[in-house]
Amino acid sequence: MHGGRLVHYSISLADGEERPELIGQLDASAATLREHNPRIPAVVFLYGRPTAGLSAVCRAHGLMLHEQGPYEQRLAELCPAGWPALARYPLLHRFLNFRELAAAGAHQALYLDCDTVFFDDVERLFERYARVHVAAREEVHTARNQHETDRSFVDEPLLSRLAQHEGAFPIAPFNLGVVLFGRGVVATLAAYEALFVDYAWRFALWTAQHPVSGPSATYGEFLGAPEALALSTPDALARALPYPSANRWILDEVALWMTLGHVPGLHVADIDRADVAENGEFSAPHPAGTSWVLCHYYSQNAGRIGAWLAGRRAAA
Numbered sequence: 001m002h003g004g005r006l007v008h009y010s011i012s013l014a015d016g017e018e019r020p021e022l023i024g025q026l027d028a029s030a031a032t033l034r035e036h037n038p039r040i041p042a043v044v045f046l047y048g049r050p051t052a053g054l055s056a057v058c059r060a061h062g063l064m065l066h067e068q069g070p071y072e073q074r075l076a077e078l079c080p081a082g083w084p085a086l087a088r089y090p091l092l093h094r095f096l097n098f099r100e101l102a103a104a105g106a107h108q109a110l111y112l113d114c115d116t117v118f119f120d121d122v123e124r125l126f127e128r129y130a131r132v133h134v135a136a137r138e139e140v141h142t143a144r145n146q147h148e149t150d151r152s153f154v155d156e157p158l159l160s161r162l163a164q165h166e167g168a169f170p171i172a173p174f175n176l177g178v179v180l181f182g183r184g185v186v187a188t189l190a191a192y193e194a195l196f197v198d199y200a201w202r203f204a205l206w207t208a209q210h211p212v213s214g215p216s217a218t219y220g221e222f223l224g225a226p227e228a229l230a231l232s233t234p235d236a237l238a239r240a241l242p243y244p245s246a247n248r249w250i251l252d253e254v255a256l257w258m259t260l261g262h263v264p265g266l267h268v269a270d271i272d273r274a275d276v277a278e279n280g281e282f283s284a285p286h287p288a289g290t291s292w293v294l295c296h297y298y299s300q301n302a303g304r305i306g307a308w309l310a311g312r313r314a315a316a
Contacts, residue, residue: 004107005126006041007033009063009114010094012071013048023053025114025302028309030061032118032294038062040122043104045097047071066100068093078194082201085208085231088224091252092200094176098190107184113177117305118294119287125180125275125294132269133185134260136174137278137296139253144172144270152216155244159257162241168261171268176253177296178276185266192259199255204228205240207248216246 009026013019026044033042043064046054050065058065068074071093075083078096086092094111101109108126129135141150151157160170181189208228212221222228245254260266273281277295283304287295297305 008043010045078197085224085227102187135180139173152246158244171257196259219247222248
């Protein structure tokens with residue numbers, strides 16, 4: 001272990017699924033990571049079976065591939081009542097790897113989505129945010145973000161009331177595409193994975209009873225809504241929680257914010273915009289001459305990032 005520090009990704013593949021676009025994003029992310037730091041340990045947690053493409057990317061960039069078994073099996077272990085519905089939502093696995101991270105001795109663990117690229121040495125982030133338990137960029141369209149606040153995207157007053165109702169501390173909303181867990185908190189969070197999945201289930205139950213409509217429909221419905229409806233027993237519905245967003249795709253974010261509010265003494269900090277860019281911020285200045293360590297560009301901007309990477313390779 002490189003001073004107790006590592007970088008990790010998480011991927012879920014259904015049987016026979018290749019996902020070449022996602023694997024291509026991982027390839028670009030890992031290539032730029034290694035360009036600036038060839039030594040930092042980096043792991044891909046895989047739910048499902050490895051494909052030839054994924055294995056090749058891991059070999060090319062020195063990524064350890066850790067097979068976690070089926071996504072459905074992990075959810076069933078943690079949430080026997082709701083896993084058939086939650087298995088339709090493909091993102092919860094990203095924060096179900098704390099047990100393995102703790103076993104590996106990770107004191108600082110940087111989680112990355114695949115739609116990320118590096119411009120500098122990742123050690124800069126580890127050093128700058130070494131004193132906090134969790135560091136991440138603020139979520140877009142929330143009170144701390146420079147873009148216009150959109151309360152339908154995250155209803156922060158409702159989120160705060162939910163935390164109070166649950167006996168938790170309100171966690172300011174942050175984006176989950178780049179999250180640095182530090183000060184050994186991964187070992188603590190290994191004990192909170194079941195609570196994280198349970199919050200996802202309680203919110204999923206509420207969303208299944210309240211289908212999206214009007215402007216909210218632009219984000220789409222929770223994929224596991226039919227399964228959640230079928231599993232909506234009176235006892236389960238009594239525990240359902242109002243979901244504080246029109247966006248059903250950030251279910252894992254809301255569940256993680258709620259979960260972290262139960263961790264005593266947790267210090268959560270925003271990563272400075274000068275250190276990590278997100279979404280369309282890449283298009284404002286060219287990366288040359290900026291102070292960014294990396295960019296979480298969001299998959300809808302993959303074309304522009306791909307063109308930039310291709311131009312860089314051509315110039316080299």
